[in-house]
Amino acid sequence: MxxxxxxxxxxxxxxxxxxxxxxxxxxxxxxxxxxxxxxxxxxxxxxxxxxxxxxxxxxxxxxxxGMPLAYIIGYQDFWDMRLVVSPDTLIPRSDTEAVIDAVLNLYPQQTTSRFVDLGTGSGAIAIALSRELPHAHITATDCCAKALAIATANAVKWQRAPIELRQTSWLTGFAPQSMDCIVSNPPYIDADDAHLPALAHEPHHALVSDDNGLADIKTIIAQAETVLTQDGWLLLEHGYNQGEAVRALFGANWRAIKTQRDLAGHERVTMACNGK
Known part of the structure; x- marks a missing residue:
C-alpha cells in the first residue's frame, strides 16, 4: 500500500x-x-x-x-536570504537580525563607511549589511577556512556591496583607525551553560568562550579601541542575560554605551562609540 x-x-x-x-x-x-x-x-x-x-x-x-534541520537540508533563511550552512558554521538565528537593525539605526543607506564583521561564519551579518548598505566597504573575517568557503559562496549569491573576506582571529592584522564600524556575534556561551548540550552539532569554537562566556568579547573590545576611528561604533551580540556584564566591560574611552533588545524582549546587542 x-x-x-x-x-x-x-x-x-x-x-x-x-x-x-x-x-x-x-x-x-x-x-x-x-x-x-x-x-x-x-x-x-x-x-x-x-x-x-x-x-x-x-x-x-x-x-x-539531534542534528539540526538546517544542516540536513543545507540552508537556513536569514534576513531576506536563504544561506548555505554546514556544521562548519553556526546556524544563523533571528536573534542576530537585531545586530543588523542596530547598525541600520546608526548609519544611513548611502553611507560609504568601512565595516567589518568578526567571526562571520556563514556570512549572515556581513552579507545582510551589504544588501542594506550597498555603498559601504565591508570586510568579513573568520579563523576557520571552511567557514570562509561557505561565506564566500553565500556572498557570491547575495551580496550587493562587494565583501572582502579574510582568515584571521578577530582584529589581528588590521591597521589602527582602519574601520568605522565593527560588528560581531562572537562565542559567548559559558562551558558549563545548561543550554550547550542542545547545540552539540554546531561548531564548539564558535559557541563557547572562557571567563563566563566573556573572554572573546573582552578581546574584541580591547582590539577595537585601536582599530576603530574616532567616533566609530562597536556592536556585539551576546547572551540574553549578559547585557549588564558587557556594558561594564567598556572602559573610559567609550561613550554612548547602550543595549538593544531582540524581538523576544531580551537584551541582545550592546554597542558603544569609540572616544571620550
Missing part, C-alpha cells in the same frame, strides 16, 4: 517530540519534494515514491539524533 503525504506526516510527528515537529516534518517534505509546504496541505493524499521515502527516512534518523 502506497504511503501518502498525510500518512508520512502523521508518522513523522509521532517519531519526533518537540513542539515544532509538525513544521519540521513539513520542511523536510518540502525540501525533498521541491514543493512549498502549502502544496501538501492541499494535496495530502499524493503517494510518495520509494526513493523519496528512503531520503525522508534517512533525514528523520538524523533529526532523532
Amino acid at each position: 502506497a504511503v501518502t503525504v498525510s500518512t508520512w506526516l502523521e508518522q513523522a510527528k509521532k517519531q519526533l517530540s518537540a513542539v515544532d515537529d509538525a513544521i519540521v516534518a513539513e520542511w523536510l517534505l518540502s525540501h525533498y519534494c521541491q514543493k512549498p509546504r502549502a502544496f501538501f496541505r492541499n494535496y495530502p493524499e499524493i503517494p510518495l515514491t520509494k526513493a523519496l521515502l528512503v531520503q525522508l527516512d534517512a533525514a528523520m534518523q538524523q533529526l532523532t539524533t
Whole structure:
C-alpha cells in the first residue's frame, strides 16, 4: 500500500517530540519534494515514491539524533536570504537580525563607511549589511577556512556591496583607525551553560568562550579601541542575560554605551562609540 503525504506526516510527528515537529516534518517534505509546504496541505493524499521515502527516512534518523534541520537540508533563511550552512558554521538565528537593525539605526543607506564583521561564519551579518548598505566597504573575517568557503559562496549569491573576506582571529592584522564600524556575534556561551548540550552539532569554537562566556568579547573590545576611528561604533551580540556584564566591560574611552533588545524582549546587542 502506497504511503501518502498525510500518512508520512502523521508518522513523522509521532517519531519526533518537540513542539515544532509538525513544521519540521513539513520542511523536510518540502525540501525533498521541491514543493512549498502549502502544496501538501492541499494535496495530502499524493503517494510518495520509494526513493523519496528512503531520503525522508534517512533525514528523520538524523533529526532523532539531534542534528539540526538546517544542516540536513543545507540552508537556513536569514534576513531576506536563504544561506548555505554546514556544521562548519553556526546556524544563523533571528536573534542576530537585531545586530543588523542596530547598525541600520546608526548609519544611513548611502553611507560609504568601512565595516567589518568578526567571526562571520556563514556570512549572515556581513552579507545582510551589504544588501542594506550597498555603498559601504565591508570586510568579513573568520579563523576557520571552511567557514570562509561557505561565506564566500553565500556572498557570491547575495551580496550587493562587494565583501572582502579574510582568515584571521578577530582584529589581528588590521591597521589602527582602519574601520568605522565593527560588528560581531562572537562565542559567548559559558562551558558549563545548561543550554550547550542542545547545540552539540554546531561548531564548539564558535559557541563557547572562557571567563563566563566573556573572554572573546573582552578581546574584541580591547582590539577595537585601536582599530576603530574616532567616533566609530562597536556592536556585539551576546547572551540574553549578559547585557549588564558587557556594558561594564567598556572602559573610559567609550561613550554612548547602550543595549538593544531582540524581538523576544531580551537584551541582545550592546554597542558603544569609540572616544571620550
